[in-house]
Amino acid sequence: MQRIEMKAVFGLILIAVLMRLVPHPPNFAPITSIALFSGIHFANKRLAILIPLCAMLLSDLFIGLHELIPVIYLSFLLISVMSFYLKSLSIAAVLLGSTLFFIVSNLGVWYFYYPHSWAGLMSCFVLALPFFASALAGDLFYAAALQFSFKKISRISFSI
Numbered sequence: 001m002q003r004i005e006m007k008a009v010f011g012l013i014l015i016a017v018l019m020r021l022v023p024h025p026p027n028f029a030p031i032t033s034i035a036l037f038s039g040i041h042f043a044n045k046r047l048a049i050l051i052p053l054c055a056m057l058l059s060d061l062f063i064g065l066h067e068l069i070p071v072i073y074l075s076f077l078l079i080s081v082m083s084f085y086l087k088s089l090s091i092a093a094v095l096l097g098s099t100l101f102f103i104v105s106n107l108g109v110w111y112f113y114y115p116h117s118w119a120g121l122m123s124c125f126v127l128a129l130p131f132f133a134s135a136l137a138g139d140l141f142y143a144a145a146l147q148f149s150f151k152k153i154s155r156i157s158f159s160i
Contacts, residue, residue, distance in 0.1 A: 009047060009051060012034050012037075012038065012051055012055070013051060013054055013055045013058065015030060015034075016029070016030050016031055016034050016051075016052065016055030016056075016059065017055050017058045017059045017062075019142075020055075020056075020059035020063065021059060021062055021063070024138075025134045025137075025138070026130075026131055026134050027131045027132075027134045027135035027138060028134050028135065028137060028138035028141075029135075029138055029142075030138070030142035030146075031052050031055060031056060031076060032052075032076070032079055032094075032097045032098060032101055032135070032138075032139045032142075033089075033094065033097075033138075033139050033142035033143040033145075033146055034051060034052050034055065034142070034146070035048075035051070035052040035076050035079040035080045035083065035097065036079060036080075036083045036086070036089055036093055036094065036097050036143065037083075037089055037143070037146045037147070037150070038051045038052065038080065038083070039079075039080045039081070039082070039083025039084050039086070040083050040084075040086055040087075040088065040089055040093075041089075041150065045084055048080055048083070048084070049077060049080045049081070052076045052079075052080060053073055053076060053077065056072070056073060056076065067112060068105070068108050068109065068112065070108075071104065071105060071107070071108030071109075071111075072105055072108070074104060075100065075101045075104035075105050076101070078100055078104060079097045079100055079101060082096065082097065082100065083097070089143050089146065089147050091140070093143075094136075094139050094140055094143045095136070097139065098132070098135055098136045098139045101135065102128065102131075102132045102135065106124055106125055106128045109124055109128070110124040110125075
């Protein structure tokens, strides 16, 4: 792995961990954007999968471990794999990633915490809508920040 790619990996993990540890609105975090960005821009796809999962694990060690970890991590794994097939970190890609996280994570919440009925499923998803709005806002913000930073750094790197 090239030195600049290694710095990018550690930088992304550090940003993700720090952003999850500082006070923030619920679900307003960079993990989905980092999973998308890594999958799109990194040639090493195993590394692209590990970046968001490592960031989650490191920050979860401080925040606390919980029974939904397998479901949450699975959602980021799926987002990373999905991103391998995307051409760019577009608004559509972010919407797709955010929606995938919303569906997978809330199926886990429903399974563990709600009655296993249609009413329980609907209640779970309706009550999660404010969290989806916050997650989508965070995903769009962090995706834009990552893409902007990447373009700026690429211009500087190529001009040197």
